[in-house]
Structures are given as structure tokens and as C-alpha cells.
Amino acid sequence: MKCGIQLRCISNISLRYISFYSRLRKMKFVTLSQTKNLMPTVGLGTWQAPPEVIETVVYKALDLGYRHIDTAFNYNNEEAIGNAIKKWISDGKGTRQDLFITTKLPHVGNRASDVKKFLELQLRRLQLDYVDLYLIHVAFGFHCDPEKLTPLVKPNGEYELDMDTNHVETWRVMEQCKQEGRIRNLGLSNFNEDQISKIVKEATVKPQVLQVELHAYFQQMALRKFCDEHDIIVTAYAPLGSPGAKDHFVSKYNYSPDTFPDLLGLPEIKQIAEKHSKTPAQILLRFLVQQQIVVIPKSTSEHRLKENMGIYDFELLPAEVNVLKKLDKGEKGRIFNFLFWKGVEKHPEYPFKLSGLDATQT
């Protein structure tokens, strides 16, 4: 009899543990305002992932449990991502409804008259009837080479700025596309507080998501508070400090290599990682997700794809969160200032304050 009670106690306790851990392990979601759609808190970033690589990677990621993919017109890989999604669904592994696909209106299409043209092209490339989230990629706009769909560049290397960028007009067409069922949710990327406020004031569908650079060195506390007050979910791009950006910016734009952060190598992060038997990347991602921020780490390695998903079975302690919060460098921590597009800072909607912004430039 005594033994039976003991067994029941043990099984109750283990059941509680099982349910606790399975809850933590499960893919988590945030709920978007207005539509109440669920957005997975870990997505796969795909910048710098060439088409011939990303097709296999997306298929593998979906098999591993990823349900959220982040792409953009400018990443030149929408078609390959579309192929992977189509194959995964036709192989019977899941349905379109299981997935959350984000793409972005490019700088060269940042005007009301171009929204439908780009969205239709992107949907064709993705081989989808709708995207779950469509973001205006950047606040500024460039004039477009109509053949190549790339920015027009002047002989002196400066980009041809479209000085007539009007966010509210562009947003209105995005709202129409939502109404027509081609977009499920609307958002912005690389916009500042004033720019978002203007849209919030005029919009019927308020911005639901803001995608910005966000990591331990650049925690965007003020912007996050603003988003919280307006029921806007924040997605962190470069959540690992974008280790791949260094080679790209150094080779393509002649940036100085010394100025790029090495968040994964920080002793504070390594120490916390050891305590939890986790990797530095998992600590950086968990730090953000634990604060209701969506993360979209990019990886093309199967091993790291798995690693970046393995962040739901542990929790950072308040003291550890504080250590991480103290790493914030404010504006000096920003990597992506877009000054590599020569002359962009002269655009009336260039979103960032320039003081301290040229830290990464030679």
C-alpha cells in the first residue's frame, strides 16, 4: 500500500516535470495585434544565403521544426525558398497553414505605385498565394533600374535617392493587399519612432511587427518600449551580432574588420553558457526570446540550425539577464547603418541619428 502511494507520488512528480519540460521545448509563439495570428519566436534568417544553398537548408530547417522563414526581395533567394516550401508541402510533411513566411518590399519599390508590382513578383517567386508578413524593408527609397530592379547609381557612386518617399501612401496600398488576402500581417523594418508614429496615426491596420537590428550590444530599449506601448512585436535581426556581416562588409565595402563585434566570444556569455551547458549562441538567442522578442538567426549549417532552435528547455536567471543587459552599448553597438549605400544619409527618411554611426567605416 505504502509502496503504491510512493509510486503514485513519483509518477505525479515526473508527469509534472515532463509537462513542464515539454512546454519549454515546444516552439513558442507571440500573438500579433489585430489579426491574433501566431508568429513563431524563432525564425530562419536567410540574408547571404545563396539560392543554390538555401533551397536544401530551408527544407532541412522545416524538417527540424522551423516554421518561420525570413526573406526579402533583396536577398535574391525567394525563388529557391519557394521551391523548398513547395517540395516540403508536396512531400506531405506539413501544410501552408503551418508556416509563417515573411518577406519585404525593397528600397527600389518603396512607393505606393510599386507595392503591388513587387508583391506580385515576390509571391510568384515564392510560389505562394499570400505571405504571412510583409515589411517595408527600409524607410528610405531609391530610384529603380526598371530592367534589373536594382538601384540607379550616379557616376560618382552615390545612389539615386527617391526624395518623394511617402510611407503613409505606401502603407495604404499594403493595407489594400491585406484586404485582398495577399498579405496576412503588416510591418516595418529599420524605421524610427517618429516614422512609425506617423503610420500608426494614419493607418487602418496598425503596424504589427517592427524588424530591427537587436542583440546584446544594441538592445534598443527605447524603441522596444515604444513598440510595447503600441502593441508592435519586435523581431531582432542580427541576433548573434551577425558574424557573417564582417567578411561581407570588409570585402564588399572596405570596412575595417576591427570594429565588428564578437558576441559569441565574450567571456560573460561563455561563462553563462557553461553554467547551462548551452552554447554562446543559445544564450544570446534565449536572452531575447525570454523578453518576448522574435529572433531570426541565419544559418546554413544543419548543426547550427538545430542549436539555434534548442533554446526552449532552459531559462536565464534574473542575475544572468542583468549581466547581459549591461552589455548594451546603445547607438555605438549598431552594425547596420546602411551608409554603405553611398549618399543614403541625404535621404529625408534616413532613419538613424548620425552621431557615432560611422564607427564601422574606414
Ligand SMILES: NC(=O)c1ccc[n+]([C@@H]2O[C@H](COP(=O)([O-])OP(=O)(O)OC[C@H]3O[C@@H](n4cnc5c(N)ncnc54)[C@H](OP(=O)(O)O)[C@@H]3O)[C@@H](O)[C@H]2O)c1
Ligand atoms: N531587415 C533588415 O534590414 C535585415 C538586416 C540584416 C538581417 N536581416 C535578417 O535577419 C537575419 C539574421 O541576421 P544576420 O544573418 O545578419 O545575423 P545573425 O543571424 O546574427 O548571424 C548569422 C551568422 O552567424 C553564424 N551562425 C549562425 N548560428 C550560429 C551558431 N549557433 N553559432 C555560431 N555561429 C552561428 C552564421 O553562419 P553559418 O550560416 O555558417 O551558420 C552567420 O554567419 C538575416 O539572415 C535576415 O533574414 C534583416
